[in-house]
Amino acid sequence: MNNKLRVAIVGSTGYGGVELIRFFQNHPQVEITSVISSSSSGESIADGFPHLTDVIRRPLDGVDPAEIASRADLVFTATPSGVSAKLVPSLLEAGLKVIDLSGDFRLKDGSVYEQWYKHPAPSAELLEKAVYGMAEVYGDEVKGKDFISNPGCYPTATLLGLIPAVEAGWIDPSTIIIDAKSGVSGAGRGTSLTNHYAEMNENFKAYKLNKHQHIPEIEQVLGNITGSPVTVTFTTQLVPMTRGIMSTMYAKLTGEHSDQEIVDLYRKYYENRSFVRVREPGIWPSTKEVSGSNYCDIGFSVDPRTGRLTIISVIDNLVKGASGQAIQNMNLMMGWEENLGLNMTPVYP
Numbered sequence: 001m002n003n004k005l006r007v008a009i010v011g012s013t014g015y016g017g018v019e020l021i022r023f024f025q026n027h028p029q030v031e032i033t034s035v036i037s038s039s040s041s042g043e044s045i046a047d048g049f050p051h052l053t054d055v056i057r058r059p060l061d062g063v064d065p066a067e068i069a070s071r072a073d074l075v076f077t078a079t080p081s082g083v084s085a086k087l088v089p090s091l092l093e094a095g096l097k098v099i100d101l102s103g104d105f106r107l108k109d110g111s112v113y114e115q116w117y118k119h120p121a122p123s124a125e126l127l128e129k130a131v132y133g134m135a136e137v138y139g140d141e142v143k144g145k146d147f148i149s150n151p152g153c154y155p156t157a158t159l160l161g162l163i164p165a166v167e168a169g170w171i172d173p174s175t176i177i178i179d180a181k182s183g184v185s186g187a188g189r190g191t192s193l194t195n196h197y198a199e200m201n202e203n204f205k206a207y208k209l210n211k212h213q214h215i216p217e218i219e220q221v222l223g224n225i226t227g228s229p230v231t232v233t234f235t236t237q238l239v240p241m242t243r244g245i246m247s248t249m250y251a252k253l254t255g256e257h258s259d260q261e262i263v264d265l266y267r268k269y270y271e272n273r274s275f276v277r278v279r280e281p282g283i284w285p286s287t288k289e290v291s292g293s294n295y296c297d298i299g300f301s302v303d304p305r306t307g308r309l310t311i312i313s314v315i316d317n318l319v320k321g322a323s324g325q326a327i328q329n330m331n332l333m334m335g336w337e338e339n340l341g342l343n344m345t346p347v348y349p
């Protein structure tokens with residue numbers, strides 16, 4: 001008898017969706033029983049993604065919560081913000097466990113969501129119910145739960161880089177500046193002028209300055225840790241590469257600490273966690289060193305002249321920033337080892 005967890009993917013024809021499919025090929029406890037599309041049901045996913053030829057043989061299903069519940073136990077919603085907010089309530093009502101990859105359920109205050117996302121917020125009850133699945137920080141809260149809101153890509157790189165120092169009180173949260181860069185797959189598969197090859201190749205551009213929807217997510221988590229409101233300066237930039245996020249953070253140190261002390265603090269914080277790798281002093285990570293993997297690599301530099309700490313944190317936006325982290329959350333929900341199916345060595349070079 002097959003005792004595998006039956007999994008469905010809504011938004012399977014997007015970048016997050018196909019990344020889930022790639023990782024599930026190596027997961028011993030999961031069977032994909034439905035790949036779902038709102039626009040191409042009945043077609044083969046390999047029509048749009050020839051790299052999935054012979055990987056997924058069943059045709060795409062439509063978006064019907066009752067039908068999904070008859071085929072699967074758990075559903076990933078890799079759908080745009082606004083879509084997840086409308087769809088997830090019916091999936092939960094149908095009795096499915098849900099892991100949502102969008103930003104729709106991350107912010108606990110609906111009015112803050114509406115201010116930054118410009119869509120009607122989900123109900124207060126569902127915002128309360130959604131567990132923010134940053135496994136390294138809130139893993140215990142994820143265990144055994146039915147509904148997880150997967151963190152954003154930039155917040156994942158940024159928060160994993162900041163939290164140990166903020167929690168220890170070693171940096172002043174009011175001085176945090178975050179300079180973040182992303183590859184273009186962060187914007188999804190839909191084409192736009194901004195992501196057009198001729199616009200992005202050999203180019204480097206800032207966008208959504210002081211207006212990015214991930215600002216309140218970062219501030220919500222840091223505020224919960226410090227116990228008082230935190231505001232951050234957050235700049236996002238597109239770089240001409242496919243995958244990867246580098247988040248570079250600057251903050252004032254509250255006391256004197258060496259690079260080695262910072263490294264020791266972070267190694268202690270992430271002790272026994274599979275996916276955060278803390279670099280030796282003077283060795284800083286690059287995006288290629290995590291590409292295709294669920295790792296977040298972090299490096300530091302203390303500047304005794306300015307009293308500031310620089311933190312560099314890198315992830316693959318589609319893996320640790322989206323689908324890999326979502327699978328890590330699924331593993332924790334199900335009471336499995338968090339790294340099940342995720343032990344992928346980065347693709348290098």
Ligand SMILES: NC(=O)C1=CN([C@@H]2O[C@H](COP(=O)(O)OP(=O)(O)OC[C@H]3O[C@@H](n4cnc5c(N)ncnc54)[C@H](OP(=O)(O)O)[C@@H]3O)[C@@H](O)[C@H]2O)C=CC1
Pocket residue numbers: 010011012013014015016017036037038039040063077078079080081083101102103151152153185186187188189190317318321322
């Ligand atoms: N790309 C990234 O690095 C990250 C993305 N995210 C978030 O994850 C989610 C998915 O992102 P990504 O895969 O990049 O996005 P894509 O744009 O690549 O894919 C989104 C998919 O959603 C499906 N979709 C669109 N409208 C509907 C609808 N009304 N009902 C059901 N499905 C619909 C589409 O497929 P179809 O038309 O076949 O239904 C589409 O393929 C987004 O919320 C994104 O913000 C989070 C972290 C990182």
Ligand SMILES: CC(=O)N[C@@H](CCC(=O)OP(=O)(O)O)C(=O)O
Pocket residue numbers: 081101102103104151152153182183184185186187213214236238
């Ligand atoms: C490069 C790029 O465009 N990235 C996207 C990330 C969007 C995303 O992941 O959105 P949610 O997490 O809010 O769902 C952006 O900056 O808006």
